[in-house]
Amino acid sequence: MPLLTGCLALDLTDLKGQFAGKLLHDFGFEVIKVEPPAGDKVRRTGPFKDDVPHLEGSLRFAYLNAGKKSLTLDVQQPRGWDLLLSLAEQADVVIESGPPGALDLDALRARNPKLLVTSVTGFGQTGPHRDYACPDIVGLAMGGLMYISGDPALPPVKAPETQSYYFACAYAALGTLLAMWQRGSDGQGRAVDVSIQETIASQEHIIRTFATDGASIVRHGSQHEHVAPANVFPTSDGYVYLFVTRPHWKLLMDFWPDHPPEFEGPEWLDNDFRHEHEHEINVKVEEFTRRFRRDDLAAQLQGAGIPCLALNSPTAFMHEEHIQARQLFQPVQHPHLGSYLQTAFPLLVDGQRQPVAPPPLLGQHTREILTERFALSPTDIELLFAQGVI
């Protein structure tokens, strides 16, 4: 059972904001995705099932819209816009991610003063860059995460999928629920403004490190900024991430019987000292980790009290015994995609994992919504269809 019931969100977002609606669905909202009759553009964005482009075959669409309902509506037509306004009257939340000012939000609010409107944009609703375009790579670059990503010998590299959007959407869900909580006591509608740049820039002490230390963090692969060894290390059959702070160093020396004798000195217990000698440490530790198989090394180090985990490919992660035991991947049935496994919502409530739901087919819920929410007759609906409104 999700946490919430009886809440309605209208999802008008493009790729930037779609994960926010998915999160609201996972928290228990009914989420109505309003799509143009030709379908949301994300439906035309791959990867596709079997690499065949199809409006119901986009895996990106399927994940980001899982559990939502689809209503096709041409809001450019007056009748379509009018239906959207009527829907807003019944809704608790509207989520959108268009350029600031592109959607007449005041018209929506005028119909429903209690409406919460959450906007996810590259740079927020105010400020000199508010109209700047924000593909994912721009969000990651402007937010400072890209500068600290990748191999220093190569150009900075962006995070996989559309991470700046995912991350901003987590905050969009947070802000929406916060406004929802307050509305429970004062009944007021509100605007929630999420800037993708700001959500990214809130991570990893990026701004503070410059402010207090006078120097920016620079990219250094997965090497931790203060700790060594703390990096990706090779084994005989793959990689692990090993993380050794002060208490772990002694444990590592015990675990490693033929460690270099120079590592014995008390100065090596000091985080800063080890960090200064990070290259020397990494070279020697790598010689050691190569002697093991990946899973054996992780298990044995963990047994010795040292944080170490295997580095997985996506497929290897799905096959991890631990992940399978936790049933993180849940089966879904979909008329076009077939039956498949999808990542479940990461929140367990009272020990229960929520089942996952398939994404909607284009317009799958149009009739249901128009009938149940507006009491439109089959004839009305046929007329709207003929006019291309739905």
Added chain:
Amino acid sequence: MGFLDGVRVVSFTTSVAGPNAARILAECGAEVIKIESHHGGLDNFRFFGASKDLNRAPRFIESNLNVLSALINLKDPTGIRLTKELIAKSDVVLDNFRPEVMNRLGLSPDELRELKPELIVVRMPGLGLSGPKYWYGTWGSTLTAFSGVTYLWNHPDQPRPVGAQVVYPDYLSAALVPASVIAALIRRRQTGRGAVLEMAQVEATASVLGVSFMEAAINGREPQPIGNDWPYAAPHNCYPCLGEDRWCVVAVETDEQWRALAGILERPELAEDRRYATLLARRRHLTELDELVSAWTRGREAHSIMHQLQQAGVPSGVVQSGEDLFHDLHLRDRGFIHDVEHPTIGQIPLPGVPVDVSGGGVDDPRCSDTLGGHTEYVVCDLLGYSKEQLAEWQQAEVLN
């Protein structure tokens, strides 16, 4: 006044994920009381940084804004009793320890909800409360590696996985957990029911790699790193600019944007060139496009490139460093960076919670008080004990 005014949270947290989740709740207005102890129970981050002063570690300060600090020794039975009395007067209990720690202390979710059935108990372990590896020690970067994110966070065809210097799982769960707490508070207001919430940091991370997992599951194919590429744009990459380690990104998604870019490059003939005129054609000439763009960016300043391109409608951004962000006029204009007053350091510029709710739902960041600064508040004001009793317990190391 933050909207969670009146909600009390007891926080047993260390390092990044737990403290940041608690800090966000605090900035949203909750009264967050962080319990620590000199008897083996201090937040790791108090030891990071040049100063030996436990109140001056910058990482700790940033991760514990707006939080109140109390010292209670959880190795002492009286300390546990007082902790339980505090929890009975609170709404939310949050920890990010290994699963067994709270259970061993007699503070398991079941025991806590016996104290107060409508309590919201939040646990955010690295790998979860169950499963064969539940007991593993984890740190953000180990979970990034475990989840598949590090594998994909790379340029294509590299000899080994690389990744980034960020404890991404911590920051993700630190955003999703406060959202979950608020959802549980809303439910409690409607139904009177408390909840036990479990957010495994590795699962929060897997939830932002959902498309890749579907690709693996449905197409039976291992997703591979694609670096700075995006299949629906060209050019789409990171380009060198004037200066050391200066870069900008350019992302041309439409033919119209390409024509605008050709004009800016002072190569209008490229707009009509058959090799580049359509997205389809440009996707076949990515290497040439990257050479064309970098030849132009190389001698120019990154910010001027961004402004020129964005104003012409071409998506672009500077690969900003911490220094760039610190000076970012747009962020300053939006009031994102606050000068937080620290009692001995002075002003520290720090970002607040990155969400703006109209009507003041999120408070400005304030420095956490000094270690144990609210022990008296907890023991005397909230629990009703005398100052003499407080002093006695402090002497006996119960409150230290």
